[in-house]
Amino acid sequence: MPDALNFARSLDLDLVEVADKANPPVCRVMDYGKYKYETAQKAKESRRKSTNVVVKEMKYRPKIGGGDFGTKTRKVEQFLEDGHKVKITIMFRGREVAHPELGRKILDRVAEEVEHTGKVEVYPKLDGPRNMIMVLAPDKKAQAEAKKKAQTEEATASQVADAAAEASAPETQPEPTEAPAAESVEAEVTETDA
Numbered sequence: 001m002p003d004a005l006n007f008a009r010s011l012d013l014d015l016v017e018v019a020d021k022a023n024p025p026v027c028r029v030m031d032y033g034k035y036k037y038e039t040a041q042k043a044k045e046s047r048r049k050s051t052n053v054v055v056k057e058m059k060y061r062p063k064i065g066g067g068d069f070g071t072k073t074r075k076v077e078q079f080l081e082d083g084h085k086v087k088i089t090i091m092f093r094g095r096e097v098a099h100p101e102l103g104r105k106i107l108d109r110v111a112e113e114v115e116h117t118g119k120v121e122v123y124p125k126l127d128g129p130r131n132m133i134m135v136l137a138p139d140k141k142a143q144a145e146a147k148k149k150a151q152t153e154e155a156t157a158s159q160v161a162d163a164a165a166e167a168s169a170p171e172t173q174p175e176p177t178e179a180p181a182a183e184s185v186e187a188e189v190t191e192t193d194a
Contacts, residue, residue: 004029055135057087060110062102069106073113080118080138090132103132111136116146 008015008029016035019026056079058072079086088110090103107124114136122135 053083053085055085055087057089059089059091060103060106061091061093062096062099062106064106069109073110076110076136077114077117080114080136081143083138085121085138086118086136088134088136089127092130092132097130100126100132107132107134110134115142117143 004027005015011029013029014032016028016030016032017025018028056076058076058079060069060072064072076086076088088107090106092100092103096102104124111120111134117139118136119139119142120134121137122133124132124134127133
């Protein structure tokens with residue numbers, strides 16, 4: 001072991017034990033500072049690449065208006081497109097608790113509206129006496145299909161617009177020459193002089 005230590009020092013490197021459980025222990029000659037730095041960089045890179053799944057929450061009421069429903073549902077859709085899970089909560093007040101079917105109907109409507117970007121992960125269930133919850137998760141497959149369908153529709157719409165523009169374009173006619181127009185002006189001038 002002292003020979004290896006002297007060898008490492010002569011190269012201006014460190015002697016690092018990499019496998020202490022082996023018999024005999026395995027050591028390596030390397031620059032330990034550089035090794036620590038590279039290990040830290042790899043760990044940092046792996047943390048950057050890992051995705052953090054965040055659960056967003058959107059609260060609805062059983063008697064929600066159409067405009068509010070549309071606004072909240074668009075926001076849920078945006079969360080799903082960003083890759084977040086969404087917890088939908090229906091909050092019941094007073095006697096509304098006696099009618100859980102109203103909350104279930106709203107949750108089903110939300111799931112139907114966002115089916116092209118997300119899927120139901122946790123089906124609607126009562127959470128305590130006054131809440132009903134459902135969890136939606138992003139569906140990459142459905143999002144890709146919706147994107148492909150939108151691109152196809154966009155392409156066909158542009159083809160239809162191009163065809164309509166060609167059909168409505170007037171046929172080009174040759175422009176009249178200016179010489180006959182000048183003669184008619186001279187004829188009018190001579191008639192007025194006489």
